[in-house]
C-alpha cells in the first residue's frame with residue numbers, strides 16, 4: 116500500500132487529499148489516521164477538529180487555511196498552488212478536509228489542479244457530515260417506510276439565490292440534506308412549501324454533529340426558521356428534511372424538548388407517503404422510484 120515517504124527527494128512528492136470525517140476522531144478511517152500521524156506537512160481546514168490536528172507528530176508543519184462555509188481565508192487558487200509547490204519540492208503533503216473531500220469540499224478542484232501540474236495525488240474518503248449526523252441523531256437518511264432516495268444539496272447562496280429544481284426537491288419519498296444552508300433556511304423552507312411540500316414536513320438541524328458540542332433541533336418547514344433563531348444555531352450545521360426526521364424520537368437519545376414533532380405526525384406522514392408511492396408505481400409514472408426499488 117502506497118504510503119508517505121519519510122525523506123525528501125528531487126522527484127515530486129504526493130498530495131493526499133484526506134477526509135477527516137465530521138468531527139469525532141473515532142470516525143477517521145484507519146488510512147486517514149496513518150497518514151495524519153506520519154505527515155510532514157499538514158494543510159487543514161477550519162472544520163477539522165483540534166483533536167484530529169493534534170494527532171500529527173510534533174515535527175509536522177501544520178498549515179491552517181481556514182475554510183468557512185465555502186470560503187477560504189486563503190483563496191482556493193493559493194491553496195492549490197501551495198499544494199503544487201510543496202509537492203514539486205519533493206514533499207509529501209496531507210491535505211486534510213472536513214467530512215469527505217469530494218462532497219462539497221472542493222477536493223475535485225484541488226485534484227484537477229494537481230493533475231494539471233503533473234503532481235501525483237491520492238484521495239482518501241471520509242465520513243461525510245450527512246452520514247455522521249444521521250447516525251449521531253437517530254435519523255436514518257433512507258428507510259423503506261419513509262424515503263427511497265436521499266439528496267445532498269448545497270444551501271450556499273450564489274448571488275443571493277438558490278438555483279435548484281425546487282419542483283423535484285418538493286416531491287415526497289425522499290430525504291433532503293442541505294449543507295451550508297443555515298443562512299438560507301428561510302428561503303429553503305419557503306421554496307419547498309411554494310412547490311408543494313407540506314408545511315408540516317419535519318426538519319432537523321444538527322450543529323457540530325458527532326462532537327461533544329452536538330445540538331439537535333427539530334421542527335417543520337413552517338416553524339424551523341423561527342425555532343432556529345430562538346435556539347441560536349450556528350455553523351457548522353446540517354439541515355435534514357423529510358419524514359425520516361420523526362424517527363429521532365425512537366432511534367435517538369434526546370431530551371423531549373429537542374424533538375418537538377407531534378407523536379402522531381410520523382404515522383400520518385408514513386400513511387400519506389405509502390399511498391402516493393403505490394399510486395405512482397401502479398401508473399408507472401415515476402422512473403426514479405422504479406430504479407430505486409430495483410436497486411433495493
Ligand SMILES: C[S@@+](CC[C@H](N)C(=O)[O-])C[C@H]1O[C@@H](n2cnc3c(N)ncnc32)[C@H](O)[C@@H]1O
Pocket residue numbers: 137138162184185212213214215216217218219220242243244245248293294295296321322323324325326350351352353354
Ligand atoms: C464546505 S461543507 C464541507 C462538507 C464536507 N466535505 C463533508 O463531506 O461533510 C461545510 C458544511 O458541511 C456541514 N458540516 C460539516 N461538518 C458538520 C458537522 N460536524 N455537523 C453538522 N454539519 C456539518 C455544514 O453544513 C457545513 O456548513
